[in-house]
Amino acid sequence: MSSYTENKDDLLKRLRRIEGQVRGIQRMIEEDQYCVDVLVQIAAVRAALYKVGFNILQNHAHGCVMKAIRAEEEAGDQAIDELLDVIFRFTK
Amino acid sequence: MSSYTENKDDLLKRLRRIEGQVRGIQRMIEEDQYCVDVLVQIAAVRAALYKVGFNILQNHAHGCVMKAIRAEEEAGDQAIDELLDVIFRFTK
Amino acid sequence: MSSYTENKDDLLKRLRRIEGQVRGIQRMIEEDQYCVDVLVQIAAVRAALYKVGFNILQNHAHGCVMKAIRAEEEAGDQAIDELLDVIFRFTK
Amino acid sequence: MSSYTENKDDLLKRLRRIEGQVRGIQRMIEEDQYCVDVLVQIAAVRAALYKVGFNILQNHAHGCVMKAIRAEEEAGDQAIDELLDVIFRFTK
Helix, strand or coil: CCCCHHHHHHHHHHHHHHHHHHHHHHHHHHCCCCHHHHHHHHHHHHHHHHHHHHHHHHHHHHHHHHHHHHHCHHHHHHHHHHHHHHHHHHCC | CCCCHHHHHHHHHHHHHHHHHHHHHHHHHHCCCCHHHHHHHHHHHHHHHHHHHHHHHHHHHHHHHHHHHHHCHHHHHHHHHHHHHHHHHHCC | CCCCHHHHHHHHHHHHHHHHHHHHHHHHHHCCCCHHHHHHHHHHHHHHHHHHHHHHHHHHHHHHHHHHHHHCHHHHHHHHHHHHHHHHHHCC | CCCCHHHHHHHHHHHHHHHHHHHHHHHHHHCCCCHHHHHHHHHHHHHHHHHHHHHHHHHHHHHHHHHHHHHCHHHHHHHHHHHHHHHHHHCC
């Protein structure tokens, strides 16, 4: 079960836009556009992916993690460790 | 003119793989897969984009920036400022 | 109440070492040492502070946050929001 | 020779303030203050160090790096590599 079910449509719309932006970067490179302009676009896609991830993360923390903590001691500790682990992987 | 002309094919191949990964994340969300698995995939795509950008950045610094610095005082200072600006935008 | 009471001595020892490193950077600048060497030292202090913070963060998540979530619905949601907020402030 | 000679006094003033902030964090821990407040302070010190480093970095890029690039081909490439390396160490 996932905690993002409610805003699934919004997430999918954003990811389709990101897919289009990645194709746009390919076109820029094929057309030999200026390095800095390509880099600015790559930074924009990374920022957009960050926002999508942050949204999923928030829902996960308020959904799955809270449920696990309320269920039992050990499951809660595991959920917290998993949460911190994925956040630090994500913010690197 | 761009400084990445030599490894254009490699960059395009990597960006096509990234495009496929973004489609993969859409599928994961459609199938309601576990939040943490989706987040790990988003982190992987961000890391792959970072590597593509870093490659372009290195070529840019050794190519365009050095050329501008050798050309004249003012162009060199501008190229350095633009380089630092895009790096910090990129590493955010 | 804090969640780091158990490893207070270790945290204080590490912070005293960090204080010494900051003084060391001042000396490097007074002696006009090479910019890159100063920057490497600043990066080291930032990394050391990150580790201290991460340690406090882990104890906080397993301590205060879990307690708040078990106590009542609203307190739990607030603790999760505060946790995510401080993590993203911290990883910037 | 360093590229930050001109704003040495400003850098030293900022580093003395940072040293004081690190001592302040030690006091907070000794007094068992709330984890999140300690974390906010650690984030503030990391941000202050980042600004000091960025300042040194800018002067270095416009000073030492440009001089090396103008001096000879190989020294310029080395200076660029060293610059990129320290930036990515620094922004981690």
